[in-house]
Amino acid sequence: AQKITQTQPGMFVQEKEAVTLDCTYDTSDPSYGLFWYKQPSSGEMIFLIYQGSYDQQNATEGRYSLNFQKARKSANLVISASQLGDSAMYFCAMREGQGAQKLVFGQGTRLTINP
Amino acid sequence: ETGVTQSPTHLIKTRGQQVTLRCSSQSGHNTVSWYQQALGQGPQFIFQYYREEENGRGNFPPRFSGLQFPNYSSELNVNALELDDSALYLCASSPLAGGFAGELFFGEGSRLTVL
Numbered sequence: 143a144q145k146i147t148q149t150q151p152g153m154f155v156q157e158k159e160a161v162t163l164d165c166t167y168d169t170s171d172p173s174y175g176l177f178w179y180k181q182p183s184s185g186e187m188i189f190l191i192y193q194g195s196y197d198q199q200n201a202t203e204g205r206y207s208l209n210f211q212k213a214r215k216s217a218n219l220v221i222s223a224s225q226l227g228d229s230a231m232y233f234c235a236m237r238e239g240q241g242a243q244k245l246v247f248g249q250g251t252r253l254t255i256n257p
Numbered sequence: 258e259t260g261v262t263q264s265p266t267h268l269i270k271t272r273g274q275q276v277t278l279r280c281s282s283q284s285g286h287n288t289v290s291w292y293q294q295a296l297g298q299g300p301q302f303i304f305q306y307y308r309e310e311e312n313g314r315g316n317f318p319p320r321f322s323g324l325q326f327p328n329y330s331s332e333l334n335v336n337a338l339e340l341d342d343s344a345l346y347l348c349a350s351s352p353l354a355g356g357f358a359g360e361l362f363f364g365e366g367s368r369l370t371v372l
Contacts, residue, residue, distance in 0.1 A: 146299075179363075185345055187300070187363035233299050243290050243351050243361060244313055247299030 145169075146234050146248035153253045155224050162209070163219040163251050165234030174238045176217040177245065178208065181231040190232075193217060221253075229255045260284060261364035263348050269370045270338050278333040278367045280348030289331040290361065291323060292347040300347055306331055335369075343371045 145168040155161040167176065178190040193201045193208045201208045209218040221228060231252050235245040260283035270276050282289050288307045292300035302315035306325035320336040329350070335342055345368050349361035 185347075185366040185368070187347060187349070187361075189361070189363075235299075243288055243305055243349070244302045244315065245292075245300075245361065246302070249297075250299050 146236055146246055148234055148248035148251050150251045151249070153251055155253065155255055157226060157255050157257050158223055160220060160222045161224055161228075161253065163221075163232050163234075163253065165217045165219065165248060167215050167217060167234075167236050169215075169236065169238055171238040174236055176208070176210070177235040177237070178206070178217075178219045179233045179235060179247075180228075181233060181250070183230075187233070191219065224255050226255050226257060229253060261348060261350050261362050263346075263364035263367050265367055266365065267368045267370075269372060271372050272338055272340060274338050275334065275336045276338060276369060278335075278346050278348075278369070280331045280333070280350075280364060282329045282331065282348075282350035283362050286350035286352050286362070287329055288351045289325055289329065290349050290351075291331070291333045292349065293317070293342075294345040294347060294366070295341075296344070303333070338371045340371050343369060345369075 147166045174195045176193045179187040181187050191201050191203045191206045191208050193210045200210050205222045207220045231250045233250045234248045237245050262281045264279045290305040291303040294300040303317050305313040309325045322334045324332045345366040347366045348364045351361045
């Protein structure tokens with residue numbers, strides 16, 4: 143069974159600092175994808191970054207990067223130069239195989255950026 | 258803005274009633290999936306529709322049902338509402354039913370309260 147674990151319920155960071163949000167996953171499928179989404183108070187899930195299990199390099203999207211350690215089954219999100227607008231819930235999610243577009247989400251981490 | 262719109266944004270029902278939630282997918286997306294997000298939890302996959310057929314379902318009872326229309330818009334129907342059905346219901350669309358199409362595009366959700 144799939145499982146996503148986010149062990150940090152809340153994180154507090156000073157503006158302009160970098161922050162790492164942890165995510166570990168469990169799957170027996172060799173083909174999978176890992177996602178990070180941001181959810182502000184409006185409720186919409188905003189896609190941040192994607193990493194495929196066969197990708198050789200860590201994914202990067204602007205200030206977001208994914209620290210993918212396959213042997214450890216971890217996919218941590220790194221946000222560089224944090225901004226006040228980064229305050230939100232962050233969810234790690236996984237999709238197995240190439241079938242239905244089913245994502246399994248973790249419990250989320252609430253990130254608060256302090257000025 | 259993801260181009261995925263959901264209605265209504267908020268609604269209140271009583272136990273035993275039925276509810277219909279609507280989703281308009283992003284243009285060109287032929288796959289839609291629905292998620293339930295209880296307060297303080299990550300979203301949980303309900304089901305997915307591709308070309309008007311259900312082609313993936315999570316661990317939800319049959320009283321959760323759906324439809325996808327030829328224009329790829331979708332409905333989620335929940336019968337015999339229970340208190341635990343209170344949640345944010347998220348619709349997501351993507352351009353492909355299978356394969357790693359990258360991200361899913363989520364709407365802002367419909368917040369259902371069951372009294």
